[in-house]
Amino acid sequence: MNPGARADRAPRLVRPYAVTGGRSRPTRNTLDLITVVRVRHLPPPPVAMAPTELSPEQERVVAICRDGGLTVAEIAAQLSLPVSVTKVVVSDLVDGGLVTAQAPPPPTHLAAAYAQQTDALLERVLDGLRNL
Amino acid sequence: MDSETSDTPHTDRSVPHLPDGDITLVKFVVVGPLGVGKTTMIRSLSDYEPLTTDEPMTQAGEHIDRLRRMGKTETTVAMDFGRITLQPDLIVYLFGAPSQQRFQPLWDDMTSGALGAVVLADTERLEDSFQAMDRLEALGLPYVVAVNEFEGNDTYDAEELQEAFQLDPDTPLLTCDARERASSRDALVNLVLHLKDRNRRPHALQETV
Numbered sequence: 001m002n003p004g005a006r007a008d009r010a011p012r013l014v015r016p017y018a019v020t021g022g023r024s025r026p027t028r029n030t031l032d033l034i035t036v037v038r039v040r041h042l043p044p045p046p047v048a049m050a051p052t053e054l055s056p057e058q059e060r061v062v063a064i065c066r067d068g069g070l071t072v073a074e075i076a077a078q079l080s081l082p083v084s085v086t087k088v089v090v091s092d093l094v095d096g097g098l099v100t101a102q103a104p105p106p107p108t109h110l111a112a113a114y115a116q117q118t119d120a121l122l123e124r125v126l127d128g129l130r131n132l
Numbered sequence: 133m134d135s136e137t138s139d140t141p142h143t144d145r146s147v148p149h150l151p152d153g154d155i156t157l158v159k160f161v162v163v164g165p166l167g168v169g170k171t172t173m174i175r176s177l178s179d180y181e182p183l184t185t186d187e188p189m190t191q192a193g194e195h196i197d198r199l200r201r202m203g204k205t206e207t208t209v210a211m212d213f214g215r216i217t218l219q220p221d222l223i224v225y226l227f228g229a230p231s232q233q234r235f236q237p238l239w240d241d242m243t244s245g246a247l248g249a250v251v252l253a254d255t256e257r258l259e260d261s262f263q264a265m266d267r268l269e270a271l272g273l274p275y276v277v278a279v280n281e282f283e284g285n286d287t288y289d290a291e292e293l294q295e296a297f298q299l300d301p302d303t304p305l306l307t308c309d310a311r312e313r314a315s316s317r318d319a320l321v322n323l324v325l326h327l328k329d330r331n332r333r334p335h336a337l338q339e340t341v
Contacts, residue, residue: 032241034245073211074215077213082187083211083241084237122247128219129218131218
């Protein structure tokens, strides 16, 4: 852990959890509710955590994602963990090379360049909904 | 707990895994006061029984002391959500939470990356949905207002409702029955049509950054 790192962070979240090793913020801030978490089935990179280093929560995340991807929100709900804690656990697993996290879609407040791309996406969503 | 009365999600936790390969996920939110039918709408559309996460309020720093003084240390706010598979590689997530709670991180999580929102309203307490509308407007998140028509409720005509909500003339206002899949689907269809329409207007893009 890096004890100095917390002080300069925005006070958005907070009280550290035991399960997160005392940190209240994930090591990466790209995790979203619908970020897809998948277990890496390829040989893990040299920096990978050894299975013995996993916390119980990390083991549970790996276990429920072993057969396929789930979103951060789905993992949180299935493991009965707050989303904020789940993000920290997943983030550590990504750092450890055991899972991958697929980046969430671009933010809503679209730069003009996204307009066309967004329109195509909306069109697909519209078609899909009408066929429900 | 903030789960909706008579509408608490099941504890059935079987959630199918997402397909392998490239998939596109889209997020929408359903907001409105407690008991207005958010979870019902999610249930009408979701592939699985709505899931819930409970976020401890004690994590919200500024609330801690006040809650402790109130003797509450276990307060949580709940967020319900579901998954709608439109195509094998195109999946919509629908998140819902009560709008009156003040847990900002939850709102940030729910609305970040969301394309738009459905504001659910109940004709017997329209004003309870105003706060949700204010918050979405502050975020610049486009929305439609869907009046959930419970049996036996007063019905208003469109003009009366438009007047009551003081809506931007471009913001769609519709009625729905959140228990019905087709009706809930139509609320989302209207939202997407609104987003497309907005996307076409150049000024909508000026709000970016």
